[in-house]
Structures are given as structure tokens and as C-alpha cells.
Amino acid sequence: MAAESPTGESPSRGKRADARRNRETVLAAAAEVFVTSGVDAPIRRIAAQAGVGMATIYRHFPTRADLVTAVYRHQIEACAEAGPTLLAAADSPFDALRRWIDLFVDFLVTKHGLADALQSDNERFAALHAYFLDRLLPVCAQLLDASVEAGDIRPGTQPYELMRGIGNLCAGRDGDPRYDPRRLIALLLQGLRRPDAL
Amino acid sequence: MAAESPTGESPSRGKRADARRNRETVLAAAAEVFVTSGVDAPIRRIAAQAGVGMATIYRHFPTRADLVTAVYRHQIEACAEAGPTLLAAADSPFDALRRWIDLFVDFLVTKHGLADALQSDNERFAALHAYFLDRLLPVCAQLLDASVEAGDIRPGTQPYELMRGIGNLCAGRDGDPRYDPRRLIALLLQGLRRPDAL
DNA sequence: TGACAAAGCGGAGCAGCGCTCCGGATAGTA
DNA sequence: TACTATCCGGAGCGCTGCTCCGCTTTGTCA
Numbered sequence: 001m002a003a004e005s006p007t008g009e010s011p012s013r014g015k016r017a018d019a020r021r022n023r024e025t026v027l028a029a030a031a032e033v034f035v036t037s038g039v040d041a042p043i044r045r046i047a048a049q050a051g052v053g054m055a056t057i058y059r060h061f062p063t064r065a066d067l068v069t070a071v072y073r074h075q076i077e078a079c080a081e082a083g084p085t086l087l088a089a090a091d092s093p094f095d096a097l098r099r100w101i102d103l104f105v106d107f108l109v110t111k112h113g114l115a116d117a118l119q120s121d122n123e124r125f126a127a128l129h130a131y132f133l134d135r136l137l138p139v140c141a142q143l144l145d146a147s148v149e150a151g152d153i154r155p156g157t158q159p160y161e162l163m164r165g166i167g168n169l170c171a172g173r174d175g176d177p178r179y180d181p182r183r184l185i186a187l188l189l190q191g192l193r194r195p196d197a198l
Numbered sequence: 199m200a201a202e203s204p205t206g207e208s209p210s211r212g213k214r215a216d217a218r219r220n221r222e223t224v225l226a227a228a229a230e231v232f233v234t235s236g237v238d239a240p241i242r243r244i245a246a247q248a249g250v251g252m253a254t255i256y257r258h259f260p261t262r263a264d265l266v267t268a269v270y271r272h273q274i275e276a277c278a279e280a281g282p283t284l285l286a287a288a289d290s291p292f293d294a295l296r297r298w299i300d301l302f303v304d305f306l307v308t309k310h311g312l313a314d315a316l317q318s319d320n321e322r323f324a325a326l327h328a329y330f331l332d333r334l335l336p337v338c339a340q341l342l343d344a345s346v347e348a349g350d351i352r353p354g355t356q357p358y359e360l361m362r363g364i365g366n367l368c369a370g371r372d373g374d375p376r377y378d379p380r381r382l383i384a385l386l387l388q389g390l391r392r393p394d395a396l
Numbered sequence: 397t398g399a400c401a402a403a404g405c406g407g408a409g410c411a412g413c414g415c416t417c418c419g420g421a422t423a424g425t426a
Numbered sequence: 427t428a429c430t431a432t433c434c435g436g437a438g439c440g441c442t443g444c445t446c447c448g449c450t451t452t453g454t455c456a
Contacts (some may be wrong), residue, residue: 016423016432042413053435058415116318121311121371124414157385158376165382168366173319178356184363187355188382191389214403214452240442251406256444322443 012060023060026050031071038113039068065127068117072107076135079103083139087146094152097143098189101166104136105182108170115171119164137163153192162188210258221258224248229269236311237266263325266315270305274333277301281337285344292350295341296387299364302334303380306368313369317362335361351390360386 012020029050033041043064047054061067069076083100090096108115117125118132141159148155165188169181210218227248231239241262245252259265267274281298288294306313315323316330339357346353363386367379 018423019433022434043415044413047435054414055416055436056434059433064414113319119370120314160376161378161381164370164377165367165379168369169363171366171369172317172362178358179362180359181363183359184386187389188385189389191385191387195393216451217404220405241444242442245406252443253407253445254405257404262443 019060022050022052022056026052026057026060026067027070030067034068034071034111039064039111039117040113063127064124065129065131068114068125068128069131072111072114075107076132079107080135080139083143087143092152093143093146093150094193097147097153100139100143101185101189102182104166105170105185108167109174109181112174115167118167119171132167133160133163151194154194157192217258220248220250220254224250224255224258224265225268228265232266232269232309237262237309237315238311261325262322263327263329266312266323266326267329270309270312273305274330277305278333278337281341285341290350291341291344291348292391295345295351298337298341299383299387300380302364303368303383306365307372307379310372313365316365317369330365331358331361349392352392355390 012023015023026046030041030046033046033049037045043054043057046067047057050057057067061070079100082103083096086096086100087093090099108118118129137159140163144153144157144159144162147153166181166185169184169188172179210221213221224244228239228244231244231247235243241252241255244265245255248255255265259268277298280301281294284294284298285291288297306316316327335357338361342351342355342357342360345351364379364383367382367386370377
């Protein structure tokens with residue numbers, strides 16, 4: 001009971017009780033607002049939803065990216081941890097890569113505007129981009145390397161380029177029945193395969 | 199000398215001389231500002247650059263999309279017209295498709311923020327999206343159909359999906375040496391090919 | 397040429413946003 | 427209970443998009 005979570009979260013230990021409380025309130029409010037208004041939602045609105053002042057939000061999450069990453073931290077971690085698991089369980093490294101990308105895409109498309117934020121050149125989201133890369137790039141690289149090793153795909157593809165490409169493909173107005181990023185990503189993966197490997 | 203341009207441009211015929219003059223001034227100023235500040239540049243800045251009031255810009259180009267399309271109209275037309283030309287000249291329909299996409303990508307990546315605007319769900323850019331589709335979708339469809347007909351690629355790919363995917367891949371902060379949309383688009387095209395066609 | 401609508405123009409002004417700053421409230425401690 | 431470090435709220439600034447209205451310019455017709 002005394003031990004907090006194993007990962008390095010809870011960045012408000014040692015703070016005053018009201019501060020800790022407010023942090024959680026803001027997180028919950030942000031999660032709620034993000035669903036309906038996207039991760040671009042005005043800070044004022046999130047503050048109103050949480051019943052706190054704007055400064056409180058900025059104090060706990062100096063950057064919008066900090067707020068967004070805090071809200072989705074668990075899901076991003078889960079995605080990162082799924083990489084090695086899939087690699088161990090799947091039929092082939094390439095199959096693991098494909099399923100992991102599916103997971104990543106599922107995560108992205110269900111967060112209104114998150115993919116847009118990831119690829120935007122907006123200064124406010126730079127840290128968000130960095131966090132995703134820090135956490136997911138090594139996983140992607142591992143899956144990619146294993147696939148090359150197994151001879152499933154041709155070598156030479158950079159993990160960063162692939163990740164960003166996938167993120168880009170998931171961006172834009174969603175809900176358009178004419179556009180399903182998954183189909184294009186499947187095409188991309190198809191292009192990645194060795195010509196001789198089926 | 200009397201005949202204007204053959205295409206249906208010059209939407210200011212019959213207007214007063216100062217209005218026509220201002221329209222051209224704004225167009226030139228916008229082109230200049232777009233290069234340095236992207237298509238998101240504040241209207242105020244464009245107005246200042248042109249030496250006119252903001253209302254003048256809004257009067258001639260009610261929507262930001264109208265201004266952007268007016269600035270790039272010639273290049274978009276050229277891209278559209280290149281489709282049939284390439285189809286006639288290239289070694290194969292698929293080669294024509296590849297070269298046409300190259301042209302389109304070249305156009306997109308040299309316009310700072312244009313690809314972002316195209317895929318943004320921002321209301322202000324809806325007309326921009328529509329214009330690109332109107333003009334380029336039929337061309338893409340023709341090239342795609344011809345490639346399928348020739349047996350170069352597998353059938354089933356929707357032109358809209360392909361176009362939007364390409365646009366998406368070109369979006370985001372540019373100048374990153376780690377990311378070249380062309381490489382991913384090449385992968386996409388590779389995935390489009392028939393397995394048996396080489 | 398001169399007068400007079402009509403067409404066009406400029407920028408003040410409003411609303412919405414991100415972000416900061418500081419007087420006041422509050423939690424923890426002695 | 428009294429005191430201070432900590433935290434809070436929202437007014438306020440600067441920057442946007444977009445509109446509205448009094449003034450200016452243009453083209454026309456006698």
C-alpha cells in the first residue's frame with residue numbers, strides 16, 4: 001500500500017494535499033474534454049470543466065504536451081510494452097510488427113486530433129512528439145530489426161520514418177468513410193516485404 | 199490582346215479598376231508571405247505586405263482557401279494537365295502514375311504548410327480540400343485505372359484514399375533529414391504493384 | 397467639365413485564444 | 427492558535443479571425 005506505482009509516475013509526491021487533488025481533477029477533466037473537443041481544446045474549457053483556474057493547469061502541466069502525455073501515459077506505455085510481447089507470441093517477426101502497428105493505429109484514431117498534434121509543427125506539441133519517439137521508437141526498431149533478421153522485409157527502412165509516416169496517415173478529419181488509414185498502412189507494409197518472401 | 203486567358207480565370211472582370219489592381223496586389227503579397235510564413239500567415243500580415251486593409255482581402259477572397267487556391271491555381275492546373283501528358287509519354291501507365299505523383303509531391307513539399315492545411319479538419323480550409331479534389335482526383339483516377347488495365351497494379355485502390363494518403367505523408371514539419379515522404383510513397387507504390395509484375 | 401451614385405476601401409472593434417502575474421486563500425507546522 | 431511556504435484564481439496582455447460602417451475613389455451622364 002505504501003509503494004506507489006512501479007513506473008516513475010506520480011510527479012506530485014511531497015506536494016501539498018490540495019495540489020495533488022487538483023492535479024487529479026485536472027487530469028480527469030482533460031480526459032473528458034479531449035474526447036469531445038480533441039486535444040486542441042481551449043485550456044479555459046478544461047479549467048472550467050475541472051472547476052479550477054487556468055493557472056492551476058499551467059502550474060501542473062507547463063506545456064500542453066505535458067497534459068496530453070499525462071492523460072494518455074498509460075495507453076502509450078501499454079503500447080510500448082506490447083512490442084516485445086507480440087514478438088514472442090506472433091507467428092513471425094513481420095506478423096508481430098503488423099499487429100503492433102495495428103495497436104498503435106487503434107490508439108491514434110480513437111483520439112480525436114492526437115495524430116494531427118503529433119505531426120504538427122506547432123511549438124506547443126514538440127514535447128509530445130519527443131515523448132512518443134522516446135517511448136515507441138525503440139520498440140518499433142526492435143520489431144523492424146527482427147523482421148529484417150528473419151528475412152521478412154527488405155532492410156534499409158528507418159524506424160523514425162516509418163513511425164512518422166504511420167502517424168501522418170492517421171491524421172486529418174476522421175469519420176470519412178472514403179478514407180481508412182489502415183488500408184494504406186497495409187499497402188505500406190506490403191511494399192516493405194521482400195519480393196521473394198511470398 | 200482583347201481575349202483574356204483561355205481558362206476561366208480573371209474573376210474580377212467588370213469590376214472597378216482599383217478593385218482589379220488591388221486583387222493582383224493582394225495575390226502577389228500573399229504569394230510572398232506564404233513562402234516565408236506558410237499558408238497560415240495572419241491576414242493582417244498579408245494586408246500589411248500588400249499595403250491594403252484587411253477588409254479588402256476578405257472582400258476579394260472571402261475564405262482563406264480562396265486566397266490559397268488563387269495563389270497556387272496555375273501550379274495546380276499544370277499538375278492536373280500533366281496527367282494525360284505523362285500517360286501518353288511514359289513507358290507504362292504505372293510509370294506515368296509514379297511520375298505524376300512525384301510532380302504532386304514536389305508541389306506540396308515546396309509550399310510550407312500547404313499539406314497540413316489540406317488535411318486539417320479546420321473549417322477554413324474545407325474549400326481548399328474540395329478544390330484539390332475536384333481538379334486532381336479525376337487525373338489520379340485515370341492514371342490508376344490505366345495502371346490496373348495494364349496489369350501493373352492490383353485493382354481496388356480508391357483514388358481518393360491514395361491522394362489523401364499522399365497528402366498526409368507530405369504534412370508536418372519539413373526539413374527533417376530523417377523524414378523524406380518520397381521514400382514512404384515509393385513504398386506505398388511498391389505495395390500497390392501486382393506480386394507477379396516483377 | 398462637373399456632379400453624383402455606386403462600388404470599393406481602411407481600420408476600429410469585438411470575440412476567442414494562449415499564457416503570465418500577483419493579491420489572497422489554505423495546508424501543514426510549531 | 428499563529429505563522430509561513432505553498433498554492434490558487436482570474437484579471438490582463440498580446441495576438442488572432444472576422445465584421446461593420448463612415449469615408450474615398452471611380453466611372454458615367456448631362
